[in-house]
Amino acid sequence: MTKRGVDSENRGSNDRPEGDSVGGSGAGFDSVAVVGGGAWGTALALTALRAGRYLRLWAREPEVVEAIDRRHENEVFLPGVPLPEVFFVSSDLPTVCADAEVVLLVVPSQFLRAVAEQVEAALPAGVPVIVCAKGIERETGLLMTQVVEQAMPGRPLAVLSGPTFATEVAADQPTAVTLAAAEGEGALAARLAAALSTPTFRIYAGQDPVGVEVGGAVKNVIAIACGIAQGLGFGSNTRAALITRGLAEIKRLAEALGGARETVSGLAGLGDLTLTCSSEQSRNFSFGLGLGRGETAEALLAGRQAVVEGVINAVTVTDLARKLGVELPICEAVRAVVHEGQPIAEAMTGLLHRPLTRELGTS
Structure with missing residues (x-):
């Protein structure tokens, strides 16, 4: 372990501060x-x-x-x-x-x-x-x-x-x-x-920590779905639909747990969801991309240093939603593909053939 001298070009030196902290209102968390x-x-x-x-x-x-x-x-x-x-x-x-x-x-x-x-x-x-x-x-x-x-x-x-x-x-x-x-x-x-x-x-x-946490957990699963869609060759329309309907799933689960739907429209919900579902920098999106291109989950996970949280979240999120009686069709489809061996084409067909409902309804 190390604690070195102050780097004069570093904006936050690691010398222990004395007295009030930088910014004043952060005092006590130096x-x-x-x-x-x-x-x-x-x-x-x-x-x-x-x-x-x-x-x-x-x-x-x-x-x-x-x-x-x-x-x-x-x-x-x-x-x-x-x-x-x-x-x-x-x-x-x-x-x-x-x-x-x-x-x-x-x-x-x-x-x-x-x-x-x-x-x-x-x-x-x-x-x-x-x-x-x-x-x-x-x-x-x-x-x-x-x-x-x-x-x-x-x-x-x-x-x-x-x-x-x-x-x-x-x-x-x-x-x-x-x-x-x-x-x-x-x-x-x-x-x-x-x-x-x-x-x-x-x-x-x-x-609203509940709303913030639900957004962070579910978005990883939706990102896998978006990656799969891109790997299959689908374009921006499909990704936009998955993000929007994925946001609805996050709102339903957050509300069931006592969180606020408004929180999910903010940075920790819509913001994080949009980022994670739109870039190969996301481990979850890139994992789904590989699945959509025909690679196996085992091969994609082999040798990775960093954890692909959406793989585990696909189970934990849907287990919790089932317990609460909340429908999360996109998350369920990802779980079926990643953990239950359902062919991707079959999972996509299941999503596309769900009954049509009002956009602001519960399905």
């Missing part, structure tokens, strides 16, 4: 721990530095720690992005969490509980946690914040989501996201947003 050394975790760590925070990053993989430490680059998950020498990385969780005033959990959804339990054991009492994982836990059907509530009881919680490609955030390109805390925690959301925002990373505070 020290940030990012738990998860994947592409998104590394990009968020860079953002924290740019916001003037004192940063520590935890990475599970020794090769990631070594690459960042010695060559100032996450060669495994975010290659080609130079990292400043002040970038602190360690595989020792207690060291990373020891002085943290806020923790960002940035690990794949199905590993979140185990990691959160380890963080809880290392983190001082009362420190808030921002959940940056997207998905639904397979064994329990719980949203990510609900998983963390069980693993880290009593912690102030928020969730961060929105239309983001890690490479573009790392490159300091203009980006906007949502950070939501439960109703009654509006001040917390606003303070966290102020502490982590930069001139190019704009965080909007919200009070």
Whole structure:
């Protein structure tokens, strides 16, 4: 692990700040721990530095720690992005969490509980946690914040989501996201947003974590469907239809869980859905693209370092929807193709032959 001297050209040095934090309204969140050394975790760590925070990053993989430490680059998950020498990385969780005033959990959804339990054991009492994982836990059907509530009881919680490609955030390109805390925690959301925002990373505070989380989980599944459609040779009309009807599925599930339909029309819903369904930078879209071109799921997943969350979400999202009696026909079609061996042509036919309804109805 390293903590190097100040890089005078780095906008957010990793010297521990004294007194009020940069921006004033972010006071009390000067020290940030990012738990998860994947592409998104590394990009968020860079953002924290740019916001003037004192940063520590935890990475599970020794090769990631070594690459960042010695060559100032996450060669495994975010290659080609130079990292400043002040970038602190360690595989020792207690060291990373020891002085943290806020923790960002940035690990794949199905590993979140185990990691959160380890963080809880290392983190001082009362420190808030921002959940940056997207998905639904397979064994329990719980949203990510609900998983963390069980693993880290009593912690102030928020969730961060929105239309983001890690490479573009790392490159300091203009980006906007949502950070939501439960109703009654509006001040917390606003303070966290102020502490982590930069001139190019704009965080909007919200009070509907359920809507934000459902958008983040379901959009990965819809992105696989859009990738399949493009792989089959379909064009923009088909993708637009899948995005729009996919948005309707997100709204139905969010509402059934107590979230607001309006939230799904924002950055964490429509914004993230549009991004993920429209670019091969998306792991989920590119996975679907391969399926549409005739490759097998096994071959497409073999050797991947990064998790394709939509593969797991296709099951967890539809399991939860079935339990709640919510119809998600596109997500069900993706599940049937990826996990149940249904031919793609048959799944497409099933979608196209669904009964016609009013656009603002429930189907």
